[in-house]
Amino acid sequence: MSTRILLDTATPPDRGFLIQIIPAGRDREYALLLAAELDHLARGAGLEVVGNRLYSSRRAIPATYLGSGLVEELAAEVQSTETAVVVFNNPLTAVQQRNLELKLNAKVVDRTGLILEIFAARARTREGRLQVELASLLYQQSRLVRSWTHLERQRGGVGMRGGPGETQIEVDRRLLRERVHQLKRELAQVGQTRTLQRQARREVPLFTVALVGYTNAGKSTLFNLLSGAQVEAVDRLFATLDPTLRQVTLPRGGRIILGDTVGFIRDLPHQLVASFRATLEEVLEADLLLHIVDLSDPEWADQEEAVMAVLRELFQERGGVVEKSMLTVFNKIDQVAAPGLQERLQARPQTHLISAVTGAGIPELLHSLEAQANRSAPCFHLQIPVTNGALLARLAREGCILEKEEQEESIRLVVSLPLAVAGRLRRELQEYKI
Secondary structure (H helix, E strand, C coil): CCCCCCCCCCCCCCEEEEEEECCCCCCHHHHHHHHHHHHHHHHHCCCEEEEEEEECCCCCECCCECCHHHHHHHHHHHHHCCCCEEEECCCCCHHHHHHHHHHHCCEEECHHHHHHHHHHHHCCCHHHHHHHHHHHHHHHHCCCCCCCHHHHCEECCCCCCCCCCEEHHHHHHHHHHHHHHHHHHHHHHHHHHHHHHHHHHHHCCCEEEEEEEECCCCHHHHHHHHHCCCCCCCCCCCCCCCCEEEEEECCCCCEEEEEECCCECCCCCHHHHHHCHHHHHHHHHCCEEEEEEECCCCCHHHHHHHHHHHHHHHHHHCCCCCCCEEEEEEECHHHCCCCCHHHHHHCCCCEEECCCCCCCCHHHHHHHHHHHHHHCCCEEEEEEECCCHHHHHHHHHHCEEEEEEECCCEEEEEEECCHHHHHHCHHHHHHHEC
């Protein structure tokens, strides 16, 4: 069963009209910032934005969300601008979406539908495509209602899968359920594969760090800078969907595993959180989270909290709270001129200010990562003969040499080693221990 296509982004761009509701208890300026994010999302989905409106609505109308007068006014604007798609930056019920489409004579998409479309366009790997399709089907499941006239037909008779008296909506629901179960089985296999990969990495255990943050905060740019990778890093929402892992060499020669993950966004659709479970396991299993915040965005504080809300949801589903060690990294300081802001943020514990473009603050960040990695590994004081080059090379490769003093016939070392490595080298460590 194929995923229903909400927007056709392969053809010349559809003309889109954007609707932003001023949230209850917030002012117009805040709503304008949300509208700017919606504009970025819409353009990321391939729409040509031809208009937008900001509405203050005290309560949502069950049938059409907006009042009849506003709907008529909007319909006139949609017609005059030849709009093909109207995007609401809030959830719509299936009834509201259907009724609005009839009255506006245009496709109507809510925030969740728009984000799903972007994810569908960006998924590159088989895992990513499976996750997006599952999220889309979970979204569609809740929207199969009798307001869809074509679902009122009956199916039955010999050779018909539906059987006598089964309605079209029941057939569609059953087909959706079957496909959802199949996708969940396939993604469970993907999860098992990732678990095996993590177990293999533990054989040569390295400290693991996962980059998390709001979409377009600069995670992939920082990932490329630290690891030398070539992950796509562009000024575009959700440019990264599939996790990427690379080794990073620390200042004293130790190594860590760095993971780039999908960006979060405020009000991230629950379907996406559920579908990207296997991908987000990399976040849950990391030793340290590096929370990247775009300091150049006026709403950076709200974005920081939005990321923390998603992390809390992930960890609570695992039966716990966010107990992971975390460093907060404020990125794009080269684009910020607010006097005193950087000084105030620098005073926060576990905080770094950097620019992934200019490299400002990167040496300090690497030293902090090294300290975090060393804190989790025991240290050993050793005196090794200079002739045992194989052991020296292995200690440098699998651990972190903190101090080194060369003597005539031996080398004195202070080295931190992951527990598993120390276990495999137990005899050597005991023999050369000072």
